Amino acid sequence: MSDSENPSEAKIRRAVREEMSRAGRSVISTVFWTILAAFTVLVGLQAVQIAFYTSGLATLAFGAVGILVTGASIYLLYLLHWA
Secondary structure, eight states: OOTTTSOOHHHHHHHHHHHHHHHHHHHHHHHHHHHHHHHHHHHHHHHHHHHHTOOTHHHHHHHHHHHHHHHHHHHHHHHHHTO
16 A cells, blocks of 8 residues: 555644645635625615615615615625535
8 A cells, every 4th residue: 555545644634734724714704705795785775775864866765775784795695515
C-alpha cells in the first residue's frame, strides 16, 4: 500500500483541524448574513411604509427602494437557507 492509502495520524489531525475551522467560519458567516438580511427586510418595509406618508416623487422613490431592498434581502435569505 502507498502512503496515500495509510495517512499518518498527524495528517489526519491536520485535515480534521482545517475542516473544523472551515465549518466554524461557515456557520458564523451564515448567522451573520441571516441577521443582516433580517434587519434589511425591516429597513425595506420601513421605506415602503414611509412611502405611504410622503407625496410626489418621494413616494415613488421610497416605494421603489423599499421594494428593492426587501426583495434582495428575502432572496439572500432564500439563498442562505433553502437553495
